[in-house]
Amino acid sequence: MKIAVLSGKGGTGKTTVATSLxxxxxECQYIDCDxxxxxxxxxxxxxxxxxxxxxxxxxxxxxxxxxxxGECAKACQFHAIAVVKNKVLVFPEICHHCGACIIACPRExxxxxxxxxxxxxxxxxxxxxxGKLNIGEPISVPIIQDLKRRMHEGxxxxxxxxxxxxxxxxxxxxxxxxxxxxxxxxxFGLHDLKIAVQVVKKMGIPFGVVINKAxxxxxxxxxxxxxxxxxxxxxxxxxxxxxxxxxxxxLPVQNxxxxxxxxxxYKEVKKVQA
Amino acid sequence: MKQIAFVSGKGGTGKSTLVSSxxxxxxxxxxxxxxxDAPNLHILLNGKTLKQEDYFGAKEAVIDSSTCLxxxxxxxxxxxxxxxxxxxIIPMKCExxxxxxxxxxxxxxxxxxxxxxxxxVSETARxxxxxALLDIGAEGSGKLVTEVRKNTFNFEENEKWLLIxxxxxxxxxxxxxxxxxxxxxxxxxxxxxxxxDLERVxxxxxxxxxxxxxxxxxxxxxxxxxxxIESYCANNDFPVIGRIPFDPDVMKALQxxxxxxxxxxxxxTEEITGIxxxxxxxxxxxxxxx
Numbered sequence: 001m002k003i004a005v006l007s008g009k010g011g012t013g014k015t016t017v018a019t020s021l022x023x024x025x026x027e028c029q030y031i032d033c034d035x036x037x038x039x040x041x042x043x044x045x046x047x048x049x050x051x052x053x054x055x056x057x058x059x060x061x062x063x064x065x066x067x068x069x070g071e072c073a074k075a076c077q078f079h080a081i082a083v084v085k086n087k088v089l090v091f092p093e094i095c096h097h098c099g100a101c102i103i104a105c106p107r108e109x110x111x112x113x114x115x116x117x118x119x120x121x122x123x124x125x126x127x128x129x130x131g132k133l134n135i136g137e138p139i140s141v142p143i144i145q146d147l148k149r150r151m152h153e154g155x156x157x158x159x160x161x162x163x164x165x166x167x168x169x170x171x172x173x174x175x176x177x178x179x180x181x182x183x184x185x186x187x188f189g190l191h192d193l194k195i196a197v198q199v200v201k202k203m204g205i206p207f208g209v210v211i212n213k214a215x216x217x218x219x220x221x222x223x224x225x226x227x228x229x230x231x232x233x234x235x236x237x238x239x240x241x242x243x244x245x246x247x248x249x250x251l252p253v254q255n256x257x258x259x260x261x262x263x264x265x266y267k268e269v270k271k272v273q274a
Numbered sequence: 275m276k277q278i279a280f281v282s283g284k285g286g287t288g289k290s291t292l293v294s295s296x297x298x299x300x301x302x303x304x305x306x307x308x309x310x311d312a313p314n315l316h317i318l319l320n321g322k323t324l325k326q327e328d329y330f331g332a333k334e335a336v337i338d339s340s341t342c343l344x345x346x347x348x349x350x351x352x353x354x355x356x357x358x359x360x361x362x363i364i365p366m367k368c369e370x371x372x373x374x375x376x377x378x379x380x381x382x383x384x385x386x387x388x389x390x391x392x393x394x395v396s397e398t399a400r401x402x403x404x405x406a407l408l409d410i411g412a413e414g415s416g417k418l419v420t421e422v423r424k425n426t427f428n429f430e431e432n433e434k435w436l437l438i439x440x441x442x443x444x445x446x447x448x449x450x451x452x453x454x455x456x457x458x459x460x461x462x463x464x465x466x467x468x469x470x471d472l473e474r475v476x477x478x479x480x481x482x483x484x485x486x487x488x489x490x491x492x493x494x495x496x497x498x499x500x501x502x503i504e505s506y507c508a509n510n511d512f513p514v515i516g517r518i519p520f521d522p523d524v525m526k527a528l529q530x531x532x533x534x535x536x537x538x539x540x541x542x543t544e545e546i547t548g549i550x551x552x553x554x555x556x557x558x559x560x561x562x563x564x
Contacts, residue, residue: 008312010285010442015467036443037283037474039467077333077372077385098353098371135474136481138416138446163285163442164311166408166415170366186528188290188314195312198410203366218529238525247465247496 001273002157004033004176004205008192010163012184013212013236016246018160019043020253021180024262028127029152033172034162035118035131035143042249046128048121054131054143057112058092059101065109075104093138118143126150144171156266165195173200178269179207180233185218193221197230206272208233210265234265275304276557277423277436277455281479283471285442287463288491291524293439294318295533295546297400303435304426305398307405308419308451310391315439316405318531321396324429329406329421331390331414333370335363341382348374348383366411390414395425402429416446423451442471444478452479457557458486459515459549464499472503476512487556489516489549513556516549518542 005018015032019040022030032040041048059072059081070083080095081088092115102110118133120143129150131143140162148171151157161172173179179200183193193209200207208231211221215238225232236242242252252258280289294315297305307315335356337348342361349357352374356367365388375383390412396403404425406418426436440451452458458479462472472488479486488507493500500517507514519541527537534542 007285009314010282010312012286034443036445036448037467037471039284039470042466042470075372075376077370096369096371098369098373099351100371100373100376103351103373103376133445135444135477136449138449140445164309164415164447165410166311166447167411167413168445169311170411184286186525187317187531188528191314191317192312195410202410213525220529238522243495246467247463247499249466 001178001270002151002159002176003178003180003269004159004161004173005180005182006161006169006173006196007163007182008165008196009183009189012182012189014163014182015039015043015160016212016251017180017182017210018158020251020258021262021266022158023251023253024259025156025266028156028158030128031147031151031157031159032130033144033147033159035133035140036162038130038132040160041128041130043251044128046123048128049124050122052120053116054118054120054146055114055116056097056142057099058095058097058115059090059110060113061088061090062109062111065107067107069106071104071106072101072110075100093136096139097142120146120150122150126152140168141171144168165199169199170203173203173205176205178272179205180210180269181207182210182212183221184213185211185215185221190220190224193224197228208269211235213238233268234261275430275433275436277438278457278459278553279438279440279452279455280459280461281440281448281452281475282442282461283444283475284463284468287461287468288518289461290314290439291528291533292461292489292546293437295535296437296550298533298535299547300435300437300550302433303401303437304430304433305401305403305437306422306426307439308422308447309439309441310406310415310418310422310447311408312441313405313407316396316403318533319396319398319400319403321398321403323394323396325395327393328389329391329393329418330387331417331421332388332412333372333385334365334368334388335370335372335374336384336386337361337363338382338384341380343380343382345379347377347379351377369413391418393421393425395429401433402426404429416450419447419450444474448475448478449482452484453482455484457553458484459489459553460486461489461491462503463491464493464496464503466499469499469503473506476510486512487515487553488512489518490514491518492520493517495520515552515556516545518545
């Protein structure tokens with residue numbers, strides 16, 4: 001079963017929930033899909049023994065064949081190629097690797113060359129995976145795709161997503177069987193939860209909510225979930241002890257009580273599949 | 275107008291709380307929320323909308339089934355898996371690159387403008403405010419950020435400052451939020467995650483040669499990591515311009531849609547005032563902008 005953990009708003013506790021769940025199951029694969037700011041390794045301390053570059057194809061122009069006609073620049077919807085003063089300029093960082101320029105060139109002067117935008121690291125048996133986008137690179141989706149190609153079959157897979165609700169999140173949750181939406185009882189948390197709900201609904205993935213930093217005097221999230229008939233899977237209380245543990249890279253599931261709660265959460269989630 | 279972008283790397287470290295507090299303390303400024311896929315600043319700013327527009331920030335392929343030969347070459351060409359076996363476009367996967375249109379032997383494919391979000395300019399008691407909301411699952415969040423920033427210039431009335439609330443991460447949205455600004459302020463928290471994410475976002479600011487400053491929120495939550503962050507900043511020439519104490523009242527104020535400044539939290543207000551003073555002093559130094 002493939003379970004994605006997302007949130008809309010950042011800092012609500014996605015990684016806490018995803019890594020706690022991973023530590024509570026006898027066997028699973030954890031994938032950190034937040035390739036801009038991966039944090040899962042801080043909590044799971046994997047032995048990262050393998051590292052693979054993630055490469056994309058970007059155009060290169062053969063000056064001997066090119067007659068500076070500008071068809072490639074006209075075809076590129078992302079302004080990654082420009083023809084100025086009889087020179088073809090390629091801006092590889094903003095290239096979407098679509099290959100349109102190659103099709104457009106009437107003289108077969110455009111070919112492709114590999115360019116590294118980040119890397120994927122895995123533990124020896126591949127139970128822990130993370131990706132890292134290189135500094136200054138804008139496009140992270142190919143790294144998420146690379147990670148997802150390494151998904152195991154037959155064991156639970158937990159995908160820890162990036163914050164927000166843009167293409168990186170869509171890419172991460174696509175094909176998942178269930179989404180856990182993590183939120184917190186603030187107006188920001190509630191607002192962004194509603195955005196995340198729309199994303200998972202649009203993609204037709206079953207989902208439930210985990211309320212982190214829950215307090216007894218604010219039930220805004222519970223109220224919203226009740227009205228919208230969304231299942232609340234778990235509440236993690238606002239606790240200085242948990243926050244301090246988190247700051248040092250420690251998870252609540254070091255306590256058996258919490259491990260049990262996460263096992264129960266998994267059982268609930270698994271019912272959906274049946 | 276000097277532009278200051280507030281970023282954090284890690285989410286939830288207090289960007290919007292700091293920017294909304296500064297929106298009260300700083301005079302003569304405009305505001306922009308560049309976290310377009312999970313915007314929050316408008317929740318606290320409650321403005322009157324001056325301009326609201328659909329934003330068409332992407333393109334989408336359209337297949338004309340009456341001229342289509344059903345040859346399937348488009349499907350083989352598409353690198354994004356955006357054309358189904360029935361030769362229909364899957365909108366959420368289409369990047370609007372136009373490769374299919376170029377390869378189609380029957381010229382049955384065209385590109386249509388696709389709406390990717392909505393932009394707003396609002397008049398608020400704290401200044402003119404530009405923001406946006408990305409459509410669910412839409413492409414092109416970086417372009418929408420650029421549009422939000424462009425909108426501020428159309429409504430500029432010689433304000434001295436533009437305060438930009440950024441998004442978490444280090445990719446396209448963050449890059450679009452900080453390019454061309456006068457300074458980046460990175461808000462961190464003393465957790466291992468906050469520390470690791472801060473270092474990556476500071477590296478991005480340096481990559482684009484933008485002066486960057488650091489605030490440590492909830493600095494007293496873990497003094498050991500706070501001092502590690504401080505030595506990292508000292509060793510790498512990122513001035514630390516603020517240390518905001520942990521105070522549960524900040525979250526309680528937020529639950530009532532208030533900033534800590536409005537609820538009269540003296541320690542936090544004093545520190546945020548100090549952050550702005552130190553930032554303006556740093557920017558006045560002749561070496562601030564390389």
